[in-house]
Amino acid sequence: MHRKKLSFATLCAHNNNHLKDGGLKPTVPPLHQSTSFHFDSTEDGANKCQDYDCGYAYTRDCNPTNMYLGDKIAELEEGEAAMVFASGAGAVSATLFMMTAAGDHVIADDTLYSASHNVLDTILPRYGVDVTFMDTGDVELLEKTIRDNTKLIYLETPANPTMKVVDLPRIAEVARKHGVKTVVDSTFATPYLQKPITQGIDVVIHSTTKFLGGHGDALGGVVVSKKDFIKELNLTSLQNIGAVAAPFNSWLILRGLKTLHLRMAWMCDSAMKIAAWLENHPKVDTVNYPGLAGNPYHEIAKRTMRGYGAMISFELKGGMEAGRTLMDGIELCSMAVSLGHADTLIQHPASMTHWYTSKEDRQKTGITDGLIRLAVGLEAPEDIIDDLAQALERV
Numbered sequence: 001m002h003r004k005k006l007s008f009a010t011l012c013a014h015n016n017n018h019l020k021d022g023g024l025k026p027t028v029p030p031l032h033q034s035t036s037f038h039f040d041s042t043e044d045g046a047n048k049c050q051d052y053d054c055g056y057a058y059t060r061d062c063n064p065t066n067m068y069l070g071d072k073i074a075e076l077e078e079g080e081a082a083m084v085f086a087s088g089a090g091a092v093s094a095t096l097f098m099m100t101a102a103g104d105h106v107i108a109d110d111t112l113y114s115a116s117h118n119v120l121d122t123i124l125p126r127y128g129v130d131v132t133f134m135d136t137g138d139v140e141l142l143e144k145t146i147r148d149n150t151k152l153i154y155l156e157t158p159a160n161p162t163m164k165v166v167d168l169p170r171i172a173e174v175a176r177k178h179g180v181k182t183v184v185d186s187t188f189a190t191p192y193l194q195k196p197i198t199q200g201i202d203v204v205i206h207s208t209t210k211f212l213g214g215h216g217d218a219l220g221g222v223v224v225s226k227k228d229f230i231k232e233l234n235l236t237s238l239q240n241i242g243a244v245a246a247p248f249n250s251w252l253i254l255r256g257l258k259t260l261h262l263r264m265a266w267m268c269d270s271a272m273k274i275a276a277w278l279e280n281h282p283k284v285d286t287v288n289y290p291g292l293a294g295n296p297y298h299e300i301a302k303r304t305m306r307g308y309g310a311m312i313s314f315e316l317k318g319g320m321e322a323g324r325t326l327m328d329g330i331e332l333c334s335m336a337v338s339l340g341h342a343d344t345l346i347q348h349p350a351s352m353t354h355w356y357t358s359k360e361d362r363q364k365t366g367i368t369d370g371l372i373r374l375a376v377g378l379e380a381p382e383d384i385i386d387d388l389a390q391a392l393e394r395v
């Protein structure tokens, strides 16, 4: 059969082709709950303990279900290899710990998920790593900020919760010119909207808890990069830090991935309708959604992404008090943190997901006290709009 490059939808719907799994050839990746695996001899055991390419030894080092998930995400991202973690935060911190040492300098965008921001802002400096936070949207300034000891540039796009979009191809080009590695948290984009490795980025991270899993029932994280990098990440970071994915969670996330393309298409379409409706509502002050023509990141998103995502943030004219009234008046959407679930989630970043980022840092990057974040789900968009409309009437 003539084999052409498979489309994204087909890669989502199909499992890793011809899973061998002990010769059984299952059509669905099996769940391996075992913590340990038999060795055939002392030599076999030594080989497997020292190199996961020789086989499985212990689930903290490597587990078949976790490997199936990593391989599938690497395929979707068009990366060489991937390693899964217990959570997105575990993936972020293991990567940063492996890639830096005392004396190194890191440049990080100033808008990041709060746990990632805190690792860079408070933990790495304790071990002698100097971190500069900046708006990486200013690529000329970014280039000037690179020093001889700059090791990596850390980005998140679209960023949580302001939906700031950065120009990955341009930043990758500048970083490569200076021999600096780039790492991007692509959780909000998913490989459906953007494949950073194909744009020159070195390392891609996701919280698979979100859109990749898609059902709000399993925590997970993943790092995608070159094969050698992933192997080193496994040996020097994952095995020692121990932020290991639970195989059952990986199994659930593998199941969720089968419908990623369908869910993302539906959610992006709904988010566009909801953002446009919010923008025209008299009680709404600002809407952050890169799909809107007036959004400052619209042009970059149009050029570098396949669509605009399922995440919206907005602020009401009455600020924090009005936002509180709206959220308490919601009847259909779920008031909860996280994103990428089947149901639409609404939350207040300043007091919920980003409460431990300092108020000063929040305000510098537009995470105002009145900002509300909406993670659009799979309901009919008109029902979400009706719910927001009835809650806005109370404001």
Ligand SMILES: Cc1ncc(COP(=O)(O)O)c(C=O)c1O
Pocket (backbone or CB within 6 Å): 087, 088, 089, 090, 113, 115, 116, 156, 160, 185, 187, 188, 206, 207, 208, 209, 219, 220, 221, 338
């Ligand atoms: C952009 C982003 N990255 C990383 C994380 C951390 O992921 P997890 O909750 O799976 O640890 C989150 C969590 O909300 C996130 O929004």
